[in-house]
Amino acid sequence: MTALNDHRAVAHAIVAAHGLRFGAITAAAISAGSFSSDDPVYRGAKQACTALGFIEIDSECLAQAWQAQTVRTGAFDADQWPETPTDFGMRAFPPTERGDAFAPSPERLGLYAVLPDARWVGRMARAGVPTVQLRFKSDDAAATEREVHAAVDAVRGTGALLFINDHWHTAIAAGAYGVHLGQEDLDALAPEQVRQIRDAGLRLGVSTHGYAEMVRADAVSPSYIAMGAVYPTTLKKMATAPQGVARLAAYARLLRGYPQVGIGGIDAVRLPEVLATGVGSVAVVRALVAAEDPEATAAQWMASIAAAA
Ligand SMILES: Cc1ncc(COP(=O)(O)OP(=O)(O)O)c(N)n1
Numbered sequence: 001m002t003a004l005n006d007h008r009a010v011a012h013a014i015v016a017a018h019g020l021r022f023g024a025i026t027a028a029a030i031s032a033g034s035f036s037s038d039d040p041v042y043r044g045a046k047q048a049c050t051a052l053g054f055i056e057i058d059s060e061c062l063a064q065a066w067q068a069q070t071v072r073t074g075a076f077d078a079d080q081w082p083e084t085p086t087d088f089g090m091r092a093f094p095p096t097e098r099g100d101a102f103a104p105s106p107e108r109l110g111l112y113a114v115l116p117d118a119r120w121v122g123r124m125a126r127a128g129v130p131t132v133q134l135r136f137k138s139d140d141a142a143a144t145e146r147e148v149h150a151a152v153d154a155v156r157g158t159g160a161l162l163f164i165n166d167h168w169h170t171a172i173a174a175g176a177y178g179v180h181l182g183q184e185d186l187d188a189l190a191p192e193q194v195r196q197i198r199d200a201g202l203r204l205g206v207s208t209h210g211y212a213e214m215v216r217a218d219a220v221s222p223s224y225i226a227m228g229a230v231y232p233t234t235l236k237k238m239a240t241a242p243q244g245v246a247r248l249a250a251y252a253r254l255l256r257g258y259p260q261v262g263i264g265g266i267d268a269v270r271l272p273e274v275l276a277t278g279v280g281s282v283a284v285v286r287a288l289v290a291a292e293d294p295e296a297t298a299a300q301w302m303a304s305i306a307a308a309a
C-alpha cells in the first residue's frame, strides 16, 4: 500500500498502474504543477495525470476525484482509476432522475451521421441511419432557417432522430428532435435559454473533450454526451490532442448512465476498437459523406454496430 503522506509515491504508483494504457511520459518527467491543496493524494495524482498526458484542467479534475475517492473508500488504491461521478463533484446518477434533466434519448444512438445539409440528412435518414445531425455552417440566417426546416421535413416518416447543430432557436421553431451544442455554444447561453430548450421538449447533446468538460456538460443533465475527437480529424480544428480509445473507455465508464457518442476521425478500421470502449454511438462525417456508396457504407456500419451491442 502506498504511503498516504508521500505525494511522490502516490504519483509513481499511479503512473506504474496506468502508464501502459494511457502512454506515460517517463516517471522521471513527473514534475510539480500548480496545486490547489497540500493533500498528498491530490498532489501525487495531479503530478501523475500530468505525466500521463492529461491537460491541466483535466489533471486538476482527476486529482480532486482521486482525493475524494480515497476519502470515500478510506484507502488510496493506485489501481482504481476514478470513475464514480460524485467523486468528480457531479450530482448522483442516473441523470435522468434529476428534476432538471433534458428529455431522454435512446441509450444507444447507434450510427450517428453528422451532415452538411438537408439533402444529405434526407438521404441518410432514408438509408435507415437511426441518428442524424444537420451541421449547416452558415452566417446567413435565412438560409439556415430554410435548411433546418428542410431537414425536419426530410426525416419525416423515416424514424431517424434529427439533431440540429448550433441553431437551437430555429430547431425549437422547426420542431426538431434535439439540438447539439459544443462547450462554447453552451457557455454563450444564459441559464434561461438552456431552460427554454429543455422546456420545449428538445433533446440536448453536448460535446466534450476531457474530464473538466464532462463535469461542465453533466451540470445541465443533457440527453447524451459526445466525446472526442477520438482520432485526428480534418473537419474541425480541435483545441486538444486526439483522445484515443484508452481515454474514451475511461470516459465511458465515468459517464455510465448517459447515452454516449464517440466522434472524430472514426473509420471502418477503427470502428471495432471504438465500439469496444462501450459507447453506444459513433458519429461520423467523412466516413459517410466521402464514401463511394454512402448507403451501402451506412448499412455495413449499422450491421457492425448492432453486432457489437
Ligand atoms: C455528435 C457531435 N459531437 C461533437 C460535435 C461538435 O460540436 P461543436 O464542438 O459545437 O463544434 P461544431 O460542430 O459546432 O463545429 C458535433 N457537431 N456533433
Ligand SMILES: Cc1ncsc1CCOP(=O)(O)O
Residues within 6 Å of the ligand: 114, 228, 229, 232, 233, 234, 235, 236, 263, 264, 265, 266, 283, 284, 285, 286, 287
Ligand atoms: C464535428 C466534429 N466534432 C468533433 S470531430 C468532428 C468532425 C468529425 O468528422 P470526421 O468523422 O470526418 O472525422
Ligand SMILES: [Mg+2]
Residues within 6 Å of the ligand: 165, 166, 180, 181, 182, 185
Ligand atoms: Mg457548435
